[in-house]
Amino acid sequence: MDPDTWLLLCRTVRFGDTDAAGVMHFARLLSWCHEAYEESLERFGLAAAEIFPTPTAALTVALPIVHCSADFRRPLVCGDPMTIELAPRRLDPGGFEVSYRFSTSGQPAATGLTRHLAIDSRSRQRCPLPAAINRWLEASNLGGGIQPL
Amino acid sequence: MDPDTWLLLCRTVRFGDTDAAGVMHFARLLSWCHEAYEESLERFGLAAAEIFPTPTAALTVALPIVHCSADFRRPLVCGDPMTIELAPRRLDPGGFEVSYRFSTSGQPAATGLTRHLAIDSRSRQRCPLPAAINRWLEASNLGGGIQPL
């Protein structure tokens, strides 16, 4: 399976993403990053219940975000189609980060970053990443990741 | 204690509440309703952990919203100060609703409604309202609720 399948996503800017300046509200970008991360795992073949807690499935490992950032290059308006390019990277046995590049009409619009740490749900101590996340990280980095747009 | 203390609240429209039409995005009103409901319980003296689940405090009774609605009379812009008048009402031993009236500069701007049902967290069957919610409902209706603005 080609990493492009799960590392190159699309979405459209919606009206509720904008603010009274007429463009995407900056904080929405971080929500898009997380939704892209979830969609990537889903397309790779991982069930949400393996990674994200639900009322009936307590997880032994949680993956809280410890850091995030975003840079904005160009305003995005309602209806703009975007491509989102994800670059996941393992940092150490218990952590990883995902870089996100948002483009519209072939022009870079924004970048984002989320950094995740594995912790034991009960003890709240650091622990190794879940096997499913490791598979996704490894497959994402085979062949040098996706090709530049 | 005067019901006005916990049934008459204030908030300001923030930039992130608006959309590209320059005014409050309609869906935000429902978020404001829930935040007003939470602030009302807090001002009445109930700890959030008695009513809302947290990772360490499993609750025996959940209060899911089964219905909500909102009507919009007048556009709200960034910086508008609002008063929010709450009118909680018990529907039956296992349910209640809260009406919300939003005003700005003395003019009605919008109304909202949330209807809540008590369910046993484990069996997911209907059950009586928690005692704390009953105290809030009763105290809120003493003396005919808050006076009209």
Added chain:
Amino acid sequence: MDPDTWLLLCRTVRFGDTDAAGVMHFARLLSWCHEAYEESLERFGLAAAEIFPTPTAALTVALPIVHCSADFRRPLVCGDPMTIELAPRRLDPGGFEVSYRFSTSGQPAATGLTRHLAIDSRSRQRCPLPAAINRWLEASNLGGGIQPL
């Protein structure tokens, strides 16, 4: 073109849609309704800039929501795939409403409703619906709308 193309949509519940009860936060449903309405217009062939304001395209007609409601039948958890069935309906020459039915695994999960009014952007007085919206309303109601699931 078959109305199913633009009146039957899909989305997945994402982690940021949930709250500490482990299920979709009620107010998110109204955001999904609006995003489904936007996606429906887009799939029908209308450019967002014809309907929604952008910094460079002032619109002569605005379509504010004057009423919304939602009913919740079943909790939705992170990763749940949903189908969204839209039923747009003209109310009079200057207004329309859209009903939304959310289902997951073939079971009804929630319904929503948004009611929209056409107003002249400058005078803020009621006016006829834009021609593009009328085309979408008419095409959506040809042949009795989409077939029940």
Added chain:
Amino acid sequence: MDPDTWLLLCRTVRFGDTDAAGVMHFARLLSWCHEAYEESLERFGLAAAEIFPTPTAALTVALPIVHCSADFRRPLVCGDPMTIELAPRRLDPGGFEVSYRFSTSGQPAATGLTRHLAIDSRSRQRCPLPAAINRWLEASNLGGGIQPL
């Protein structure tokens, strides 16, 4: 007027701020940062309409965010009272940044940063900061800012 008045704010974590992990959803922190920035300007005495666009008040200078980041130290649960300490800083005649420190029960919980650029609304070219923002920046840095908590 003591800078503490507008640089030391309070808010409570609300249910809609949490996700199914039971704690504050990371992206909400950036929304809180912006709301704290708005509340700070308001308490300092600036009207929202001087800084943020509204349908009736076109602004000559926009202040888009070009960068943001956040670091998370400790999970925040529904009902947690927080203090938010703001530290605004001019970067050059056409830009500034604001650092935010969130604490709960006297313990650091998270930090945030937003970087803003002044641009001419019409030409979209960089321009000097509005006088009102300069007054707020200067007053905020008199006497070394607020005292450490």
